[in-house]
Amino acid sequence: MFDINKFISKHVTKRNQSLFIKDIEANRQQLEYAINDKRVCVIGGAGSIGSSFIKAILPFKPSSLVVIDLSENGLAELTRDLRSTEGMFVPDDYRTYTLDFASPLFEQLFVREKGFDIVANFSAHKHVRSERDTLSVQALITNNVLKAKGLMDLLSKYPPNHFFCVSTDKAANPVNIMGASKLLMEKLVMSYCDRFPVTTARFANVAFSNGSLPDSWISRMMKKQPLVAPSDVRRYFVSPQESGEICMLACIIGKSGEIFFPKLEEEQMITFSAICDKFVEELGYTKKEFSNESEARLFASQMKDDENEYPVFYFKSDTTGEKDFEEFFVPGENVDLDRYSSLGVIKCEVNCSVNEISEFLSKLELLFDFAECSKADIVNFLCSFLPTFEHEEKGKNLDQKM
Numbered sequence: 001m002f003d004i005n006k007f008i009s010k011h012v013t014k015r016n017q018s019l020f021i022k023d024i025e026a027n028r029q030q031l032e033y034a035i036n037d038k039r040v041c042v043i044g045g046a047g048s049i050g051s052s053f054i055k056a057i058l059p060f061k062p063s064s065l066v067v068i069d070l071s072e073n074g075l076a077e078l079t080r081d082l083r084s085t086e087g088m089f090v091p092d093d094y095r096t097y098t099l100d101f102a103s104p105l106f107e108q109l110f111v112r113e114k115g116f117d118i119v120a121n122f123s124a125h126k127h128v129r130s131e132r133d134t135l136s137v138q139a140l141i142t143n144n145v146l147k148a149k150g151l152m153d154l155l156s157k158y159p160p161n162h163f164f165c166v167s168t169d170k171a172a173n174p175v176n177i178m179g180a181s182k183l184l185m186e187k188l189v190m191s192y193c194d195r196f197p198v199t200t201a202r203f204a205n206v207a208f209s210n211g212s213l214p215d216s217w218i219s220r221m222m223k224k225q226p227l228v229a230p231s232d233v234r235r236y237f238v239s240p241q242e243s244g245e246i247c248m249l250a251c252i253i254g255k256s257g258e259i260f261f262p263k264l265e266e267e268q269m270i271t272f273s274a275i276c277d278k279f280v281e282e283l284g285y286t287k288k289e290f291s292n293e294s295e296a297r298l299f300a301s302q303m304k305d306d307e308n309e310y311p312v313f314y315f316k317s318d319t320t321g322e323k324d325f326e327e328f329f330v331p332g333e334n335v336d337l338d339r340y341s342s343l344g345v346i347k348c349e350v351n352c353s354v355n356e357i358s359e360f361l362s363k364l365e366l367l368f369d370f371a372e373c374s375k376a377d378i379v380n381f382l383c384s385f386l387p388t389f390e391h392e393e394k395g396k397n398l399d400q401k402m
Contacts, residue, residue: 039113360385
C-alpha cells in the first residue's frame with residue numbers, strides 16, 4: 001500500500017520529523033492557553049492547508065469548531081478523516097457549513113455566535129493556472145481580496161483574539177496575478193491590525209496538496225494516463241502536516257502585523273521531475289520518458305496490466321506566471337531570523353490605512369464593471385498599487401498543457 005506521508009518524508013521534504021516540532025514544544029504552554037476551551041472558526045477548512053490547520057489545533061482541545069467551505073464533498077471527507085483517526089480529539093460542538101464566506105448566511109452565523117475566539121481564513125484561489133483571461137483574473141481577485149475585505153469588516157464588529165489569513169511565497173516580488181492578489185490581501189488584512197490581532201504566513205509548496213501537480217499523479221496512475229512535470233522548476237516543499245503547523249504557530253504565537261515563513265536553505269529545493277522519478281519508482285515501475293505529450297498518451301493507452309514501464313513527459317516551463325526561484329521576503333522588509341528555531345518573521349509595516357485600501361478596491365471593482373476591461377488593464381492597475389509586481393506574460397497558460 002502506498003503511504004503518501006512516508007513518501008513525502010523520504011523523497012520530498014527529506015525530514016523524519018516536522019520542521020516546526022521544536023517551536024511547537026517551546027511554545028506549547030502559550031498554544032494550550034490560547035486554544036484550549038476556545039471557540040474556533042476555520043474558513044476554507046476542507047482544503048489541504050485548512051484541514052491540516054484543524055488537525056494541528058485539535059490536540060489543544062478547543063471547545064467548539066465550526067468549519068466553512070464551499071465544497072460539500074470536502075467537508076464530508078474532512079469529517080470522516082477526523083473521526084477515523086485514532087486519538088484525534090473532536091469537540092462535542094463540531095459543525096460544518098457549506099457556505100460562501102461572503103454570503104448573508106455566513107454573516108448570520110457570526111451574529112448568532114457573537115463571533116469566535118480564533119478565526120482562520122484559508123479560502124483562496126491558490127493556483128497560478130487561475131490566471132487565464134479577464135474573467136478568471138476577476139474571480140481570483142474577488143475571492144482572495146474583495147471577499148476578504150468583507151470578512152475583515154465583519155470581524156471588526158466581532159473582534160477575535162486571533163485572526164489568521166493564509167498567504168503564499170508568491171506574494172514576494174510577484175510575477176503572476178495570483179501572487180499579486182495575495183500581496184494585496186496582505187496589505188488589506190494588515191491595515192486592520194489596530195482593530196484585532198492579524199497574522200499571516202508565506203510558505204512553500206505543500207507536497208501532494210489538493211489540486212497540485214504531484215497530487216494529480218495519483219489520479220493519472222489510477223486512470224493509466226502519463227505523468228507530466230517541469231524539469232527546470234525548483235521549489236521548496238513542506239508536508240501537509242507542516243503546512244498546518246506553521247499556520248497554527250503564526251495564528252497563535254505571532255504578534256499582530258507579522259508574516260511567518262519557514263527557514264529553508266536553497267539546497268532544500270527540488271524539481272518536480274525529480275519527485276516524479278521517485279514516485280514512479282516507489283510504485284514499482286521504471287519510467288519511460290517521452291519527448292512530447294502525444295507519444296506519452298499513445299503509450300499509456302496501449303499499456304498492458306503487467307507493464308513495468310510507465311510513461312512520463314518532462315518539459316521546460318513556458319507558461320505565464322512561473323517564477324524561476326522562490327523567495328519568502330524581499331529587500332527592505334524587516335526580517336527577524338533569530339526568534340524561532342525554524343521560523344522567520346517579517347515585521348510588517350502598515351503603510352496604508354483601511355480607507356486608502358478601500359478606495360483602491362472600489363476603483364478596482366469599477367474597472368471590473370467596465371465592459372472593455374482586459375487582463376492587461378487589471379495588471380496595470382495592480383502595478384500602480386504594488387510597485388514590486390512585475391508581471392511576466394508568455395501567452396500560454398497551464399490549462400493548455402497536460
